[in-house]
Amino acid sequence: MKDQKHFEVIIIGGSYSGLSAAMSLGRSLRQVLVIDSGLPCNRQTPHSHNFITHDGEVPAVISAKAKIQVDLYDTVQFYNGLAISAIKTESGFEVNTESRFLFTAKKILFATGVRDLIPNIPGFAECWGISVLHCPYCHGYEVKAEKTAIIANGEIGFEFVKMISNWTKELKLVTNEKSTLTSEQTKILQKHNIEIVGDEIDSFFHENGKIQNIIFKNKSKIEVKAIYARLPFEQHCPLPEALGCELTETGLIKVDMMQKTNIDGIYASGDNSIQARSVAMAVSSGSFAGASINKTLIDESFA
Numbered sequence: 001m002k003d004q005k006h007f008e009v010i011i012i013g014g015s016y017s018g019l020s021a022a023m024s025l026g027r028s029l030r031q032v033l034v035i036d037s038g039l040p041c042n043r044q045t046p047h048s049h050n051f052i053t054h055d056g057e058v059p060a061v062i063s064a065k066a067k068i069q070v071d072l073y074d075t076v077q078f079y080n081g082l083a084i085s086a087i088k089t090e091s092g093f094e095v096n097t098e099s100r101f102l103f104t105a106k107k108i109l110f111a112t113g114v115r116d117l118i119p120n121i122p123g124f125a126e127c128w129g130i131s132v133l134h135c136p137y138c139h140g141y142e143v144k145a146e147k148t149a150i151i152a153n154g155e156i157g158f159e160f161v162k163m164i165s166n167w168t169k170e171l172k173l174v175t176n177e178k179s180t181l182t183s184e185q186t187k188i189l190q191k192h193n194i195e196i197v198g199d200e201i202d203s204f205f206h207e208n209g210k211i212q213n214i215i216f217k218n219k220s221k222i223e224v225k226a227i228y229a230r231l232p233f234e235q236h237c238p239l240p241e242a243l244g245c246e247l248t249e250t251g252l253i254k255v256d257m258m259q260k261t262n263i264d265g266i267y268a269s270g271d272n273s274i275q276a277r278s279v280a281m282a283v284s285s286g287s288f289a290g291a292s293i294n295k296t297l298i299d300e301s302f303a
């Protein structure tokens with residue numbers, strides 16, 4: 001990158017959402033810096049689906065193509081690395097990086113995603129995004145009609161089973177502890193021949209991330225080709241909270257209709273602030289955040 005230190009907008013997070021915002025802003029003639037540490041949440045998934053024009057593509061190829069296109073705008077600069085701190089100043093913000101480069105801007109957009117918290121089950125991490133799936137819209141078609149387990153319990157487990165039964169009838173609900181489903185919910189699952197397995201999971205037996213068996217602590221096992229799991233998550237980047245950005249009850253950054261957080265001059269887009277996680281949603285909210293920031297900058301300078 002050039003020696004430029006002062007920008008109109010700094011985007012922290014340069015994956016789908018950040019790059020989409022950078023394109024909106026770069027095309028709006030704004031001086032933009034994108035800071036990215038290169039760890040998108042879907043990096044272990046071999047193929048990304050359900051994003052039109054890129055269906056089935058390797059996730060890193062989609063972002064690499066986007067970066068090439070954004071890089072053509074001389075208004076946008078990139079810094080590869082981690083933003084480690086950010087403070088609010090009288091004229092905007094100061095952002096420090098791991099290599100101690102200091103950058104300033106009038107506005108900040110966090111497009112920093114979330115970090116899924118992988119449970120301590122041997123084999124889980126290796127299978128995540130390959131045969132252990134988070135979303136049927138992204139990966140359900142590829143494992144339709146296959147033997148599938150859902151790891152969840154209670155209301156969430158019941159609703160998840162109902163949803164996934166659209167893609168396969170070969171379903172088991174693995175509660176990994178005593179079932180907390182109501183008797184009414186249990187009856188409905190029985191009616192659909194869906195077994196509830198309450199045994200505690202020991203490990204996943206897999207080959208290169210392709211799950212074959214769930215092994216239980218009591219030595220029993222079930223054969224599966226796919227598993228769905230809703231993992232807890234945390235914000236990938238602690239800086240929005242450190243700057244005072246409010247989070248929702250579910251741990252997302254609170255934004256208004258214009259992607260603005262509660263802190264003046266700070267915006268958020270993509271997974272860090274959206275319930276429905278997908279490349280399409282990340283791109284859409286990033287593009288809108290870019291336009292929203294540009295509109296604010298126009299309003300401020302045209303007064």
Ligand SMILES: Cc1cc2nc3c(=O)[nH]c(=O)nc-3n(C[C@H](O)[C@H](O)[C@H](O)COP(=O)(O)OP(=O)(O)OC[C@H]3O[C@@H](n4cnc5c(N)ncnc54)[C@H](O)[C@@H]3O)c2cc1C
Nearest residue numbers: 013015017037039040041042049083113129270271278279
């Ligand atoms: C396993 C898995 C498979 C998926 N498969 C699909 C699919 O097939 N189709 C689909 O549409 N969606 C899929 N998704 C969802 C999709 O990947 C996300 O919705 C999308 O990646 C969100 O984009 P984002 O830009 O908001 O965040 P991310 O893509 O997670 O990127 C956030 C970026 O911010 C950077 N960052 C964070 N903190 C800092 C910091 N302090 N300094 C610098 N950089 C920072 C990270 O390194 C990262 O590059 C999948 C998700 C997972 C977890």
